[in-house]
Amino acid sequence: MSHRKNLLHGKIVKSAFTAPWWAKNRHMQTIWPRFIQKRLPLDYTWERVTLPDTDFLDLAWGPKPAKTTGIVAMFHGLEGSIRSHYANDMMAALSHQGWQVVMMHFRSCSGEPNRLPRAYHSGETEDPAFFLDLLNKRFPELPKVAVGFSLGANMLLKLLGENPAQKWLNAAVAISAPLKLSECARSINQGFSKVYQKYLLGSMKATLKKKMAFIDYRKLIQLNPDDVDKIQDFRQFDELVTAPLHDFSDAEDYYQKCSAFHYLSAIHCPTLVLHSIDDPFMNHLIVPQQEELAEAVTVELSDRGGHVGFMQGNILRPQVWLQTRVRHFLEQFMPGSDQGHSASQHAVRKTHDSTVI
Numbered sequence: 001m002s003h004r005k006n007l008l009h010g011k012i013v014k015s016a017f018t019a020p021w022w023a024k025n026r027h028m029q030t031i032w033p034r035f036i037q038k039r040l041p042l043d044y045t046w047e048r049v050t051l052p053d054t055d056f057l058d059l060a061w062g063p064k065p066a067k068t069t070g071i072v073a074m075f076h077g078l079e080g081s082i083r084s085h086y087a088n089d090m091m092a093a094l095s096h097q098g099w100q101v102v103m104m105h106f107r108s109c110s111g112e113p114n115r116l117p118r119a120y121h122s123g124e125t126e127d128p129a130f131f132l133d134l135l136n137k138r139f140p141e142l143p144k145v146a147v148g149f150s151l152g153a154n155m156l157l158k159l160l161g162e163n164p165a166q167k168w169l170n171a172a173v174a175i176s177a178p179l180k181l182s183e184c185a186r187s188i189n190q191g192f193s194k195v196y197q198k199y200l201l202g203s204m205k206a207t208l209k210k211k212m213a214f215i216d217y218r219k220l221i222q223l224n225p226d227d228v229d230k231i232q233d234f235r236q237f238d239e240l241v242t243a244p245l246h247d248f249s250d251a252e253d254y255y256q257k258c259s260a261f262h263y264l265s266a267i268h269c270p271t272l273v274l275h276s277i278d279d280p281f282m283n284h285l286i287v288p289q290q291e292e293l294a295e296a297v298t299v300e301l302s303d304r305g306g307h308v309g310f311m312q313g314n315i316l317r318p319q320v321w322l323q324t325r326v327r328h329f330l331e332q333f334m335p336g337s338d339q340g341h342s343a344s345q346h347a348v349r350k351t352h353d354s355t356v357i
Contacts, residue, residue, distance in 0.1 A: 010293025015302035026278035029306025040092035058110035062101035075152030093323035123258025132168040153177035161263020181255035276305030
């Protein structure tokens with residue numbers, strides 16, 4: 001019986017990732033790929049799809065492989081887009097492996113504000129569900145997997161937990177997910193991490209003010225553009241904007257209802273969660289225990305790596321470990337591989353990239 005109990009939850013494993021001497025600092029890991037690392041060449045095309053509420057989503061499609069053997073659905077992070085370093089380079093890396101990669105842009109993140117007052121947030125799963133339904137209709141016979149980054153990773157995990165019997169995806173990877181939103185709002189408002197908050201918050205406020213130019217928000221959030229300028233941190237933004245705009249009672253209600261941490265025990269899809277302990281957007285309190293994970297979920301921890309960083313190699317020829325790690329995980333779900341349930345579990349639990357803690 002005790003042996004059986006050990007099989008009923010997921011695993012916490014130690015990552016094979018090691019930070020090189022020049023990138024042991026968590027801020028170096030976070031900043032280098034964004035501002036210094038050279039982007040991989042990538043050609044992509046845009047598609048706009050209309051949503052049931054008359055708004056729109058913009059999709060960025062990667063290059064079509066000579067033979068498409070699977071679909072990768074990607075979800076970006078807060079204020080991200082296909083132009084984000086991680087999105088561009090992951091799409092480029094996976095497109096060479098037979099995957100048709102497509103990134104869904106959350107509302108207003110493609111470069112054009114969306115039409116309706118509602119926006120997106122860490123737990124907004126209605127639009128991604130519509131997007132995955134669309135992919136299933138277009139490619140019913142192809143295996144499909146998903147990769148989420150940061151906010152998009154939290155959303156993806158919540159989506160899978162909300163829909164344990166889902167038929168959209170064969171596997172998923174969540175990278176640098178803010179599993180406990182309240183803790184993350186606290187952590188990013190301290191020390192040097194405030195720099196990231198200021199940058200992202202500035203983008204969020206600018207988008208909101210653009211929409212205020214053609215949408216009357218006064219009855220929805222009771223703020224004018226000058227009030228928006230005075231918002232100082234994520235928690236205040238979520239209290240004054242995210243919560244009232246999306247029917248939460250306050251910021252804490254939003255954080256509690258939308259933190260993926262609460263959904264990890266319900267996921268049936270083989271899922272790999274990649275996380276660095278030193279992530280400057282978060283703290284150690286967000287890391288779950290094995291008993292809090294569904295059997296299909298593996299959390300792979302590294303001591304260093306920053307936020308969506310994971311830089312390796314030497315300083316003259318740096319490499320992004322994430323691309324290799326994600327490719328190795330996903331290729332196990334390509335046609336021709338052993339895709340049975342037991343094989344999928346084996347793929348998640350025992351890989352050459354990690355060791356069980």
